[in-house]
Each structure stands twice: as C-alpha cells, then as structure tokens.
Amino acid sequence: MARNVDVDDLVERARKGQPRALARLISLVENASPQLRPIMAALNPLAGRARVIGLTGAPGVGKSTSTGALVRAFRDRGLRVGVLAVDPSSPFTGGALLGDRVRMQDHAGDSGVFIRSMASRGHLGGLSWAAPQAIRVLDAAGCDVVLVETVGVGQAEVEIASLADSTIVLVSPGMGDSIQAAKAGILEIADVFVVNKADRDGAQQAVRDLRNMIALAGDVGWKPPIVPTVAVKGEGVDDVIRRLDEHYAWMEESGELRRRRLARVRDEVEAIAVTALRERMGDLHGHQRLDVLAAKVLSGDCDPYSAADELISALTSD
Amino acid sequence: MARNVDVDDLVERARKGQPRALARLISLVENASPQLRPIMAALNPLAGRARVIGLTGAPGVGKSTSTGALVRAFRDRGLRVGVLAVDPSSPFTGGALLGDRVRMQDHAGDSGVFIRSMASRGHLGGLSWAAPQAIRVLDAAGCDVVLVETVGVGQAEVEIASLADSTIVLVSPGMGDSIQAAKAGILEIADVFVVNKADRDGAQQAVRDLRNMIALAGDVGWKPPIVPTVAVKGEGVDDVIRRLDEHYAWMEESGELRRRRLARVRDEVEAIAVTALRERMGDLHGHQRLDVLAAKVLSGDCDPYSAADELISALTSD
Known part of the structure; x- marks a missing residue:
C-alpha cells in the first residue's frame, strides 16, 4: 500500500500548501505509516x-x-x-x-x-x-x-x-x-x-x-x-x-493557551508511546505469548492480572 | 472512597448471587479499584x-x-x-x-x-x-x-x-x-x-x-x-x-465460541497491561518527565516520536 515517500519533497510541497501533498500526509497519518516519524520531526518546528x-x-x-x-x-x-x-x-x-x-x-x-x-x-x-x-x-x-x-x-x-x-x-x-x-x-x-x-x-x-x-x-x-x-x-x-x-x-x-497546548502534546506523546507498546505486544513473539496467557485465563489456571504482569515483563525484558 | 473490602466475604456473597455484593463488585470495577486483582483471581475459576x-x-x-x-x-x-x-x-x-x-x-x-x-x-x-x-x-x-x-x-x-x-x-x-x-x-x-x-x-x-x-x-x-x-x-x-x-x-x-472467548480474554489482558503501563507513565516521576518532554515538543526542540521513545525508556528502565 505505502510506496516509499520522499519525505523532504513531501514536506516541502506541504509547506507550499499543495493540496495533494497535504492529502498524502494525512493519509500517512490515517494509515499509521512508519514514515510519520521523520515527517513529524520535519514538520514539528514549523507548527x-x-x-x-x-x-x-x-x-x-x-x-x-x-x-x-x-x-x-x-x-x-x-x-x-x-x-x-x-x-x-x-x-x-x-x-x-x-x-x-x-x-x-x-x-x-x-x-x-x-x-x-x-x-x-x-x-x-x-x-x-x-x-x-x-x-x-x-x-x-x-x-x-x-x-x-x-x-x-x-x-x-x-x-x-x-x-x-x-x-x-x-x-x-x-x-x-x-x-x-x-x-x-x-x-x-x-x-x-x-x-x-x-x-x-x-x-x-x-x-x-x-x-x-x-x-x-x-x-x-x-x-x-x-x-x-x-x-x-x-x-x-x-x-x-x-x-x-x-x-x-x-x-x-491567562496562560490557558499554553496549558491546553501542553496537555495536547502530552496526550499525543503518551498515545504514541502506548501505541508503540501495544505494537510490541502485537509482535509475533508477544502475540503467541498473549495467546498462551489468554488460554490459561480462559481455563481458570491464571487470573487476568497475573497474565497482564507476565505480558508486561515479557515486553520490558525484550 | 474505597473502604477496605473483605474479598473472601464479598466473593462468597456474590457467588450466592446477593445483589448488593454484585453491585459492590461492579462498582469496584468501575472505580478501577486495586482490590480487583485478588477479586478477579478468586472469581476467574468460577467463570x-x-x-x-x-x-x-x-x-x-x-x-x-x-x-x-x-x-x-x-x-x-x-x-x-x-x-x-x-x-x-x-x-x-x-x-x-x-x-x-x-x-x-x-x-x-x-x-x-x-x-x-x-x-x-x-x-x-x-x-x-x-x-x-x-x-x-x-x-x-x-x-x-x-x-x-x-x-x-x-x-x-x-x-x-x-x-x-x-x-x-x-x-x-x-x-x-x-x-x-x-x-x-x-x-x-x-x-x-x-x-x-x-x-x-x-x-x-x-x-x-x-x-x-x-x-x-x-x-x-x-x-x-x-x-x-x-x-x-x-x-x-x-x-x-x-x-x-x-x-x-x-x-x-465450529470452534468459533472458543475463538471469540480467547480473543476477549486477550483483549482484556492487553487492556489491563496497557492500563498498568499508562499508570506508570502517570506516576509523579514519569508525569514530570512527560511535562518536560511536552514542553520540548511544543517549542519545536523535540519531535513527538522521539519524546515517546524517551518516555518508553524511562518507563522500562525504572
């Protein structure tokens, strides 16, 4: 789906306000493209x-x-x-x-x-x-x-x-x-x-x-x-x-503007971090482990909190 | 708000189907009580x-x-x-x-x-x-x-x-x-x-x-x-x-029942794990760090993805 993107070119065209570049960038956001990282790094100072x-x-x-x-x-x-x-x-x-x-x-x-x-x-x-x-x-x-x-x-x-x-x-x-x-x-x-x-x-x-x-x-x-x-x-x-x-x-x-914008960025950074952590959970290794854990919870051999603990330690020890 | 709960007694009364015990347990769920952990451990084998x-x-x-x-x-x-x-x-x-x-x-x-x-x-x-x-x-x-x-x-x-x-x-x-x-x-x-x-x-x-x-x-x-x-x-x-x-x-x-129930438990375990990780982010230490990171993103000194990386490493190194 995602062709490789010339980030610099896309950002440059977006800065000029070219609608197709904007549309492309927002599609990358919608598709959670991995290329968002360099794009956001390039755009952030302009925002x-x-x-x-x-x-x-x-x-x-x-x-x-x-x-x-x-x-x-x-x-x-x-x-x-x-x-x-x-x-x-x-x-x-x-x-x-x-x-x-x-x-x-x-x-x-x-x-x-x-x-x-x-x-x-x-x-x-x-x-x-x-x-x-x-x-x-x-x-x-x-x-x-x-x-x-x-x-x-x-x-x-x-x-x-x-x-x-x-x-x-x-x-x-x-x-x-x-x-x-x-x-x-x-x-x-x-x-x-x-x-x-x-x-x-x-x-x-x-x-x-x-x-x-x-x-x-x-x-x-x-x-x-x-x-x-x-x-x-x-x-x-x-x-x-x-x-x-x-x-x-x-x-x-009143300083409310800065307060709101800080809160917005805080939420965004947290959401990016949580998404990244969820992705790690969804990785093949973690996913299989999650399946095993879920089966144990379903059979009554393990409670969901202990399963979550195991998942977290699998995540943070990798 | 949360008085201490006699978990065994509450679970016992819930097993008998006493409405007040059920209501109490669901309130504990709604309030995300830390006491849910032993309660779910006790209830899970019965479910x-x-x-x-x-x-x-x-x-x-x-x-x-x-x-x-x-x-x-x-x-x-x-x-x-x-x-x-x-x-x-x-x-x-x-x-x-x-x-x-x-x-x-x-x-x-x-x-x-x-x-x-x-x-x-x-x-x-x-x-x-x-x-x-x-x-x-x-x-x-x-x-x-x-x-x-x-x-x-x-x-x-x-x-x-x-x-x-x-x-x-x-x-x-x-x-x-x-x-x-x-x-x-x-x-x-x-x-x-x-x-x-x-x-x-x-x-x-x-x-x-x-x-x-x-x-x-x-x-x-x-x-x-x-x-x-x-x-x-x-x-x-x-x-x-x-x-x-x-x-x-x-x-x-067709095996669909087990598939659905496994998926449900998997989602639940993942949600508990994500919530636990978010709580760690919200801890005083992490929260201050998040504020500092958000301010850097807002001033253009740091992009949101790098900020999220820093947050995650703070989380997993603690």
Whole structure:
C-alpha cells in the first residue's frame, strides 16, 4: 500500500500548501505509516502558529453548514483554513469521502481552503493518536486556522475538545430536551455555545436553558458566551468569530493557551508511546505469548492480572 | 472512597448471587479499584459458564424494551440473567443510575435478575478494560445469561461485539435510511438482526434491506438471521432466543465460541497491561518527565516520536 515517500519533497510541497501533498500526509497519518516519524520531526518546528478550533454538536444541528460559514468568514479575513472532519462513528474512511467531495465544491479552486475527513480508526487511541498529527500537518503547512469538526457523540466530543484551543458546541432549537443539552460533558468542553437555526421556534428557550446551565456552573475563569446563528444564511457568524477572538485573547493572557497546548502534546506523546507498546505486544513473539496467557485465563489456571504482569515483563525484558 | 473490602466475604456473597455484593463488585470495577486483582483471581475459576449476549442499536429502536422482553423470556426458561447496560456516551455514572432504578422495577423482587448500568469511563481503554471484568463478576455469580446492552454509536458497538458470544443488532423501520443501516460495521458484528417495531410501516422494507446487505456479504460461515419483533408486546422474542440458541450451537460446533472467548480474554489482558503501563507513565516521576518532554515538543526542540521513545525508556528502565 505505502510506496516509499520522499519525505523532504513531501514536506516541502506541504509547506507550499499543495493540496495533494497535504492529502498524502494525512493519509500517512490515517494509515499509521512508519514514515510519520521523520515527517513529524520535519514538520514539528514549523507548527504552532495555527489556531485550532473544535466544533461539535449532535447530528442535525448544522455542523457542516456552520463549518462552511466559518470557513467563508475566515477566508474573507484573508486567513488560510484547514478543516478536519473527524467521524468517530466510522472505523472506515470510505463513507466520509463522498461528503468531502460535496463539501469541497463550495470551495473549489480556492487554494486557501483544505478540507479533509478522517476516520477515527478502528482501534483504541485512534483519535488521540491521529488527530494531533493531522492538525500538525495543516498547521505546519501554513493554515492560520484549523477547524476540527466532529459529531458530538460519546467520548469523541470530549476528545475533540482536548485537541482544540477553543471549542464551539453547536445546539439547535428543539434538538432533544434540555436534559440532553445539560449533559455534564458539554458544559465542560464548550468555550463558545452556538445556537444554530436561531430563526426557528424554541431558539430563545435553548438560549435560556444554556444560560441557566452556565450560571449553575459558577465562576470558572471563562464564561462561555451563547451566540445565535442562522448558519445557512451566514447570520451571526461574525459574532461567533468575535467571541472566538475574545476567547483566544483570554487564553493568551491567562496562560490557558499554553496549558491546553501542553496537555495536547502530552496526550499525543503518551498515545504514541502506548501505541508503540501495544505494537510490541502485537509482535509475533508477544502475540503467541498473549495467546498462551489468554488460554490459561480462559481455563481458570491464571487470573487476568497475573497474565497482564507476565505480558508486561515479557515486553520490558525484550 | 474505597473502604477496605473483605474479598473472601464479598466473593462468597456474590457467588450466592446477593445483589448488593454484585453491585459492590461492579462498582469496584468501575472505580478501577486495586482490590480487583485478588477479586478477579478468586472469581476467574468460577467463570466461563454464562452465555454473553450483546445487544446494540441506534437510539430509539427499542433497546431497553427488547432487553426487558429477553430477560422475561430467559426467566420463563428458569435461567438467571445479568444485564449490563453500557453507556458509552457518558463518562460519568450519574445519569445511568436513574434508568437502572426504573428498569429494575419490572423485575423487582426477582432474585434471578440483576441489572446494572456502567459508564464506559472517561479514559481510553475504558470499555475494553471494565466490561469483561463486570461480565466475569456476573458469570462467576452464577448468571446463565449475561446481556450486554449498549447504544450503537461509534466505536462502542464494535467493542461490545468483541465482548459478547453472540451479538444482536436491533433496527427499526424508518430509522434513518438504509445507508445508515448498511454501514459496514453493523454487518460485521451482527449474529442476529432484529427488526423491532415490526408492526409499523416499513418493517418489510427494513427486512429486505438487511437481506440484500447480508446477501452481498457472501458466504461467511454464519449467515445472520433476521427476526421481526414487537418487543413491547413480547412478539417474536421466542424466535430471537431460538436463533440465539442456533448461533450458540453453531459456535460450539465450529470452534468459533472458543475463538471469540480467547480473543476477549486477550483483549482484556492487553487492556489491563496497557492500563498498568499508562499508570506508570502517570506516576509523579514519569508525569514530570512527560511535562518536560511536552514542553520540548511544543517549542519545536523535540519531535513527538522521539519524546515517546524517551518516555518508553524511562518507563522500562525504572
């Protein structure tokens, strides 16, 4: 599958923002290519300039439309934008690609926009491992803004928040009851709430529900603003950007930006280390040993913790 | 939080099927108590008798109702049933407990049923780590059947399938288009398809869609049957159980049962080992080192892979 890659050439072309080079690099990330090591070593010093903005929300709130509207608004300001649409519901890339092509049409011919879907891969640690590397690719390639969009289901939304400098949580009127919205997780991750489809019935109620929820949380440093939008008409999008700018300024001033970015890198390094250790476990030698251990646990001759101990010592003594 | 536990006493009471002992043990699993080690060592030789049945489907297809109907049908056959409802969307346990109490009312006073919700915890490896241990608790406590129910969102449904001997995938008429249903993942994990709410419009179409999808998959050893049910009236539930029995017989005959259970234990042992290694990384010493490494990556002085290498050698040299 993986032809050998001329790392220097690929990095050089990515730095120039060539879409095919970017696409290639992100495919290498998705495929967990061993060639990522020299690539990340080359890209890392170039990264750290992009603002990473997460955007999450339940299905149907208008994430793609909102992403599109934000992209246009950032482009109007002359910024280069990268979009990563992470689909945590699919361990396969196939489904997402059609969506990409559809979305790309809006920005066809605009070299200042790069849009890419990513599957979160079929194994544990997928998102925390791959997403920061894909973000680094876009960052190093000169994107001023990297938008990371994900469906707000399950753990993925919390993971996305840990990847972003600022996280937008999108809701829409009447989408599920307020209990749904009040899920503890959402409040923890939102830096800006956007009530999309604000021209519909129930928008005021949604704003009130969110406001009450925020009030209950008490003083937490940054109080997430609530911005009504009609993304499909572009209404309110400038307000969203203004609020994001305010949040960014607050983060820089308070040291929160560095704290978040450090945490992001810490998670990434840990994920790379865990993946490497898992790979060692999966090596032929370790795998056979794991099979033997599993059979002993299944027959009741060994408990799972002792088996794990044996596995670890096999790993660290090799 | 964790009082010291009299392991022998707790295991003894769990073997008698005392609900409070079971609840306590599963809480210890959820809290990743260090006392799990002797507990699992004591329980493991008692386990391996229960049939583990997974049940998954999108929100609204009638999972809880179907679980309830299956529980009643198994009880009618004189079997002891444990139910684990895993909520992958919540990193917190809080929300699920109310649901438990509501569901418990149906089986109040029936000591042959134990129902418990589990959050999949806020960290990676949560489900693959905790669920097999919770299943072992119920198995060792003498449950003949352990039903593991989860919302079919994202990675969780695939993980659940890897925990179960047999997996039921529940759909209902008109729930999203067939594209949704045709997601590659669903076909891979389903041993039995159940079309619930089969008295509604579109049920025949859903059956046809599934049948076509299964036909496309070709010969794969076991061809998942499609069973229409109206769970709320108990209709079709006996058919589901008959199909599950057939699947179980096929698995025993073909060696698939042992293969799946070995894979399950292998995953569990690996998850325990990875968790132990992550804990070592999180130890004060390692954590400070991780902070230093993250700062170096952020400043561009070190790439993430080299940082991970350093982390691993710190880990394995300690």
